[in-house]
Amino acid sequence: MNLILLSRSEVDPSNRAVLGGRRALHIIQVLKAGIRDRIRIGVEGGKAGFGTITAISGETVEVDVELTEDPPIPLPCTLVLALPRPIVLKRLLVHITTLGIKKLVLINSRRVEKSYWQSPALEPGNIRSQLVLGLEQAKDTILPQVILMPQWKRSFREDIQDIIKGSEAFLAEPEAKETFTGEHKRPVTLVIGPEGGFVTQEIEEFLAMGCRPVKLGIRILKVETAVTAFIARLL
Amino acid sequence: MNLILLSRSEVDPSNRAVLGGRRALHIIQVLKAGIRDRIRIGVEGGKAGFGTITAISGETVEVDVELTEDPPIPLPCTLVLALPRPIVLKRLLVHITTLGIKKLVLINSRRVEKSYWQSPALEPGNIRSQLVLGLEQAKDTILPQVILMPQWKRSFREDIQDIIKGSEAFLAEPEAKETFTGEHKRPVTLVIGPEGGFVTQEIEEFLAMGCRPVKLGIRILKVETAVTAFIARLL
Numbered sequence: 001m002n003l004i005l006l007s008r009s010e011v012d013p014s015n016r017a018v019l020g021g022r023r024a025l026h027i028i029q030v031l032k033a034g035i036r037d038r039i040r041i042g043v044e045g046g047k048a049g050f051g052t053i054t055a056i057s058g059e060t061v062e063v064d065v066e067l068t069e070d071p072p073i074p075l076p077c078t079l080v081l082a083l084p085r086p087i088v089l090k091r092l093l094v095h096i097t098t099l100g101i102k103k104l105v106l107i108n109s110r111r112v113e114k115s116y117w118q119s120p121a122l123e124p125g126n127i128r129s130q131l132v133l134g135l136e137q138a139k140d141t142i143l144p145q146v147i148l149m150p151q152w153k154r155s156f157r158e159d160i161q162d163i164i165k166g167s168e169a170f171l172a173e174p175e176a177k178e179t180f181t182g183e184h185k186r187p188v189t190l191v192i193g194p195e196g197g198f199v200t201q202e203i204e205e206f207l208a209m210g211c212r213p214v215k216l217g218i219r220i221l222k223v224e225t226a227v228t229a230f231i232a233r234l235l
Numbered sequence: 236m237n238l239i240l241l242s243r244s245e246v247d248p249s250n251r252a253v254l255g256g257r258r259a260l261h262i263i264q265v266l267k268a269g270i271r272d273r274i275r276i277g278v279e280g281g282k283a284g285f286g287t288i289t290a291i292s293g294e295t296v297e298v299d300v301e302l303t304e305d306p307p308i309p310l311p312c313t314l315v316l317a318l319p320r321p322i323v324l325k326r327l328l329v330h331i332t333t334l335g336i337k338k339l340v341l342i343n344s345r346r347v348e349k350s351y352w353q354s355p356a357l358e359p360g361n362i363r364s365q366l367v368l369g370l371e372q373a374k375d376t377i378l379p380q381v382i383l384m385p386q387w388k389r390s391f392r393e394d395i396q397d398i399i400k401g402s403e404a405f406l407a408e409p410e411a412k413e414t415f416t417g418e419h420k421r422p423v424t425l426v427i428g429p430e431g432g433f434v435t436q437e438i439e440e441f442l443a444m445g446c447r448p449v450k451l452g453i454r455i456l457k458v459e460t461a462v463t464a465f466i467a468r469l470l
Contacts, residue, residue: 002455072453095460100452138454179470217335217470218307219373220237225330228460229467235414235452 001026003040003048003139005132006065011043015065017051024061027053041065042141071141075100076187077234078163082109082194083150084223086121090130092227097134097144099231105147105163107156109202111194117150152202161209164189169211172230173203174220176213182233190230195223236261238275238283238374240367241300246278250300252286259296262288276300277376306376310335311422312469313398317344317429318385319458321356325365327462332369332379334466340382340398342391344437346429352385387437396444399424404446407465408438409455411448417468425465430458 004027010017019027027033035053041063042048048071051063079096083089083106096104108117120126131143149156169189170180174197191211198206207213216229239262245252254262262268270288276298277283283306286298314331318324318341331339343352355361366378384391404424405415409432426441433441442448451464 075452091459094457098454098456098460099464100454137457140454216467217310219333219335219375221333222329222372224326225333225463228463229334229470232451232464232467235464 001030001136003042003136003141004051005042005044005135005141007044008046011065016054017041017063017065019061019063020059024059027061028056028059039063040139041067042071042135042139043067044135044141044143046141047071048139048141072100072138074102074142075231075234076184077101077231078103078105078167078187078189079227079231080105080107080160080163080189080191081223081227082107082192082198083112083116084194085113086116086119088224089116089119089121090126092224093127093130093146094134094137095224095228096231097131097140098138099228099235100138100140101231102142102144103147103163104144105149105160107149107160108152109194110199111196122148157205157209160206164209164211169206169209170214170230171203171206171211172216172226173197173213174215176215178212178214180214180216180230180233182235184234188234192223192227192230236265236371238277238371238376239286240277240279240370240376242279243281246300251289252276252298252300254296254298255294259294262296263291263294274298275374276302277306277370277374278302279370279376279378281376282306283374283376307335307373309337309377310466310469311419312336312466313338313340313402313422313424314462314466315340315342315395315398315424315426316462317342317427317433317458318347318351319429320348321351321354323459324351324354324356325361327459328362328365328381329369329372330459330463331466332366332375333373334463334470335373335375336466337377337379338382338398339379340384340395342384342395343387344429345434346431357383392440392444395441399444399446404441404444405449405465406438406441406446407451407461408432408448409450411450413447413449415449415451415465415468417470419469423469427458427462427465 038050041051047067049067055062167189172192273285276286282302284302290297402424407427
């Protein structure tokens with residue numbers, strides 16, 4: 001936790017906040033901070049800065065909040081990802097948040113197991129928890145937007161085209177001839193399939209939508225590795 | 236499993252092999268392959284190619300092995316990594332193998348918990364299992380070498396300098412001014428610290444050994460994300 005994230009409503013008009021739970025425990029037990037110590041703080045959706053500890057009682061920490069810095073600049077990249085296995089999704093939500101992605105679209109594919117869409121990992125509160133872990137790691141305050149598209153129905157193509165519009169869109173494809181250099185003149189949309197890849201028909205859909213097939217390296221990566229590897233070329 | 240990996244001793248002089256266990260189950264249950272089907276096969280430390288199934292009985296599969304292709308070219312990069320948490324190590328062994336790393340040196344750091352060095356994850360058989368998963372994913376046959384250096388003793392500096400010798404050595408460091416572009420004229424050594432980073436004295440050691448501090452992006456990444464991200468710049 002490189003930054004303690006507060007919600008706007010937690011900061012009162014005199015810039016004071018009272019923290020409990022895991023954040024207070026982190027301040028007391030991990031940072032071992034005491035009265036008058038300054039800790040890194042950020043407000044969700046807003047600025048970052050420092051909190052000066054004014055009181056510690058039991059498992060509650062009171063801080064004076066001073067917000068002076070803008071959060072780091074978002075990475076100009078939307079990730080369109082076939083829904084991975086829930087345990088992989090949980091880790092990926094942290095990876096992509098620390099990498100600066102601000103828009104993740106989770107889509108279906110023939111090779112996505114239907115049961116994945118029923119996983120508790122997709123409940124808004126659980127998604128949010130993972131994103132917050134990422135923000136705390138990256139000293140960021142802007143939560144990524146996560147969009148679920150469980151059905152590949154008629155409107156899907158239009159929805160994806162709306163997402164792609166104005167961007168340079170790339171489809172990760174181990175058989176592609178072109179390597180993904182990460183060079184781009186406009187914001188990027190990155191489309192990454194499930195383990196085993198998109199089926200031919202799905203690949204054709206994305207190509208028809210204007211996605212350029214690109215590969216990275218000469219080996220087939222697992223989805224979790226591929227997501228970080230492709231995004232890393234944009235950093 | 237994009238390739239079934241055999242050891243040399245499993246292939247008899249007439250190029251026949253008999254498989255049981257998880258590999259046979261994979262062929263029967265996942266690939267749903269039958270007699271005369273050809274499956275991707277590779278021999279550990281050797282060539283890759285195809286196996287033609289000649290017999291299936293119960294949970295045993297017999298194949299005629301035909302080895303025609305060289306394995307993918309190793310990535311010219313040695314990774315020197317502060318030993319991560321065992322569960323993260325397990326995943327990282329797969330990540331780095333699929334990325335083509337052939338030499339991993341696990342070192343100690345003030346911020347590495349001592350108990351990590353006692354983990355069963357470090358037993359040779361368990362390390363090997365993860366590396367094999369990576370090779371099967373990447374259609375590779377060359378097992379990475381994993382070297383454990385649990386002590387930062389006097390000979391450590393010499394050992395690390397031997398590893399670095401002849402390479403361009405980089406130290407991943409979020410505070411660095413220079414970005415890691417991945418451009419290199421000689422093979423690369425990449426040094427990545429523990430969660431929370433190397434302590435100042437350790438950083439100075441690596442700088443004294445000729446490592447160039449480099450960062451990637453403007454956010455602090457978790458070790459697991461950083462390893463894949465840095466290596467991705469070399470693909």
